[in-house]
Amino acid sequence: NAGVTQTPKFQVLKTGQSMTLQCAQDMNHNSMYWYRQDPGMGLRLIYYSASEGTTDKGEVPNGYNVSRLNKREFSLRLESAAPSQTSVYFCASRGDSGRSSYEQYFGPGTRLTVT
Amino acid sequence: DQQVKQNSPSLSVQEGRISILNCDYTNSMFDYFLWYKKYPAEGPTFLISISSIKDKNEDGRFTVFLNKSAKHLSLHIVPSQPGDSAVYFCAASPLGSGGYNKLIFGAGTRLAVHP
Numbered sequence: 001n002a003g004v005t006q007t008p009k010f011q012v013l014k015t016g017q018s019m020t021l022q023c024a025q026d027m028n029h030n031s032m033y034w035y036r037q038d039p040g041m042g043l044r045l046i047y048y049s050a051s052e053g054t055t056d057k058g059e060v061p062n063g064y065n066v067s068r069l070n071k072r073e074f075s076l077r078l079e080s081a082a083p084s085q086t087s088v089y090f091c092a093s094r095g096d097s098g099r100s101s102y103e104q105y106f107g108p109g110t111r112l113t114v115t
Numbered sequence: 116d117q118q119v120k121q122n123s124p125s126l127s128v129q130e131g132r133i134s135i136l137n138c139d140y141t142n143s144m145f146d147y148f149l150w151y152k153k154y155p156a157e158g159p160t161f162l163i164s165i166s167s168i169k170d171k172n173e174d175g176r177f178t179v180f181l182n183k184s185a186k187h188l189s190l191h192i193v194p195s196q197p198g199d200s201a202v203y204f205c206a207a208s209p210l211g212s213g214g215y216n217k218l219i220f221g222a223g224t225r226l227a228v229h230p
Contacts, residue, residue, distance in 0.1 A: 004158070033217075035220075040124075040222050041222060042119075042121075042204060042220035042221050042222040042223055043159070043204065043206075043218075043220040044220070045217060045218075045219075048217065058217070090158050090159070092158075102147045102149060102164060102208055102218075103149065103161045103164065104161075104218060105161070106151075106158030106159045106160070107158050108156070108157055108158050109156075109157070109158055
């Protein structure tokens with residue numbers, strides 16, 4: 001089991017460029033999440049998806065769009081990157097029962113730098 | 116306004132001693148609390164959790180204590196080992212988060228366990 005995978009691992013963009021961060025999970029989880037991690041800020045929720053076909057805004061959604069392509073995949077798109085979006089991005093998924101009903105499983109992260 | 120606060124950015128402990136990581140929350144409407152551990156260049160991994168109806172949960176060397184009247188959570192690691200050196204995040208799940216079990220994270224505490 002690969003768990004949660006993210007691509008790419010690293011990316012450098014110029015201001016105004018666009019890109020899509022990919023995330024996939026193989027645990028048959030319904031819920032998926034995108035977070036960003038900034039120094040001194042912990043992890044902040046950008047968007048989440050409770051099931052295939054549904055997405056909702058989190059705490060910091062501005063400047064981002066998401067697509068829940070199918071049950072496995074949840075992508076995050078930056079249409080016009082800004083330096084303020086320099087961060088480490090984590091994707092996570094969550095099961096629906098037992099201990100895992102609260103526990104989220106995280107991918108290894110994508111380190112994005114916008115110059 | 117941060118609802119989950121980890122006021123100590125770092126903690127240094129000698130191997131074999133107890134590590135105590137603290138977390139305060141400002142909102143009474145959380146029903147579940149989790150601790151995550153993060154190594155550099157990796158995603159956070161679940162460590163231990165506690166329901167708001169309990170005051171203690173133990174798993175091997177790790178114990179989490181919940182003091183609801185003080186809105187305070189602590190993680191005890193006994194005995195501390197060099198492999199415990201990582202960033203520890205406290206997270207809380209808001210009541211009524213629509214079953215999506217969104218998590219609100221603290222800023223993290225970097226634990227260094229030295230020989």
